[in-house]
Amino acid sequence: MLEIKNLHVKLEEEEKQILKGVDLTVEAGKVHAIMGPNGSGKSTLSYVLSGRDGYEVTEGSATLEGADLLEMEPEERAAAGIFLAFQYPVEIPGVGNMTFLRTAVNAQRKARGEEELSAADFLKEVRAKAKSLKIDADMLKRPVNVGFSGGEKKRNEILQMAMLEPKMCILDETDSGLDVDAMKLVAEGVNALRDEGRGFLVITHYQRLLDHIKPDVVHIMADGRIVKTGGPDLALEVENNGYADILAEVN
């Protein structure tokens, strides 16, 4: 599904290399987790995959089902199936959450040559999905993320993911700022979307999110590279011993 080869990325504005050769393959139906200390390049990887400005790919490739992601505009990547759940969802005053969602859903459908959802069908679907994430009607009517609590913002990300039905979901520290109950709710939302056609890349500092979203593969990222890959046990090892041991072992 997602194939990243020898990806090197630097900041556009300065000579700072952030990713120094990332190799990663996420298969359809699998959940991969990336853990790593601060500054290891995890968030950069998520931004580069989704097409944010400010980064320059100096070497390597990233493809989704064989299509070159790095050549595409952010909206084209979205239509191709990439979804990034933001660590800090953006507040957009003046744009209603519902309007935003419907525009996004229909823009993607249009880009894929599919028929747009009618207002009635859209409403039915969004209500059902919002309900399962405990998002009330009021939140749907409010401007995007404005005045939302940390938990509400993350649930709103998952609602967007549920509505857009991407092939490849990238979750950037979705657990940050969440209490245990909110984390469970978010994890349930994610788990509900797990299916054999869909890949997940879950970026997190802590193992606790992975208690709720069980990964198939865990990668440790440090200094712009994936330094170790293992099964779910690897996350536990990090939880118990921190990153120091693993990094020492690799170096």
Next chain:
Amino acid sequence: MALPEVKQTATEARLATLTMPDAGCTRAAREDALARVLEMGLPGRRDEYWKYTRPDTLISPEAPRAALFNSDEPLLFGNLDRLKIVFIDGVFSAEDSDDLELEGVSIDRIEDICCKDIHWAKELYGVLEARGQSPVQRPLAALNTAFAADGVAIHVTGKPSKPISLIYRHASETSDAMLHHIIRVESGAEVTILENGPAASRFNKCMEIDIADGGILHHVRAQGRDHERRAATHMFTRLGQESVYKSFTLTVNGILTRNEQVVELTGDDAVAHVAGACVGDGDFHHDDTVFVTHDAVNCESRQVFKKVLRNGATGVFQGKILVKEGAQKTDGYQISQSLLLDDDSQFLAKPELEIYADDVACSHGSTSGAIDETALFYLRSRGVPVKDATNMLTLAFLAEAVDEIEDAALAEAIVNRLEGWLSRHI
């Protein structure tokens, strides 16, 4: 004091092209207004109040030529039930207008207020304009009082069932029009006034609005799309106790527009909101000049002005809140913001507060900035194409001003017009 020679010459040159209408009972008001013009002189480049907007083409003897804008877009407010009063290049067109009969309101042409002996109108024509000449001079408004050949007097005594819609068509590329309207809203009465259209190649419009205790006036205006048109408009509004005035203006295109709002809250507990949204691309200069005077207790005023500018367009905001001695518990708010879609456009803002009461809450803010890149990426990352995302964020930027329109159908008409413009220009 004698005027500077340049100003004297320019004023005389302009006056030489004008003839005062033979207008019976408004004659005295017109003569007074002409005396004010002669005393003040027409605006010049060196006037402080015209620091950011060049008045030259607004006072030149001839109106600069302005091409007509042809569009297939549906007419604004076209599907709304309203009483239509049509002016073509500043001349009333009975043929295109509706019958001026509507319950709760009486409407007459300015030229008829004398022969019909309409007292309230005789007592209002030129009066609020004259009051509004202090502390800042507005010579173009006095010029209008003196020379406007047409306009309507609207007397609201009840709650008419539909809005009164003033439609300004532009038919001649060299038209130079002046209209003067007066509106009196009686105690407890309520009306919605609509204005739309490019009006003329050069348009000078003055509106005097007197709202009695408990009266309500909603005003929604859309200034039309002819790129080369010029306009100088004044609205003078006096509010009585517990009265409400809510005005919104959309300006789309126009090489030069100066909209002045002069609002005086003279009765306790009155509310005045003036808002504006403008969008300009290229040869576009838009100036909102607002002066709100609080002269009563516990009144609320809001000024919300938003401008979207690109390709060298210029936006100006001069907004003042004056709180007079004794106007306690005043709640004054003023925001002016611009969204600059490139580095060539500019926004010039001069927010002012002058407060002589000690128990008031007044705030003001002014910003200019570009599209929020983070928000743009967020929308695009969800699949919204960059053009649509930019439009969404631009409309969102304008929303605070558009939200000042209370009537949902009117707000929708304005948003549709904005969307049309954005789809053509962004």
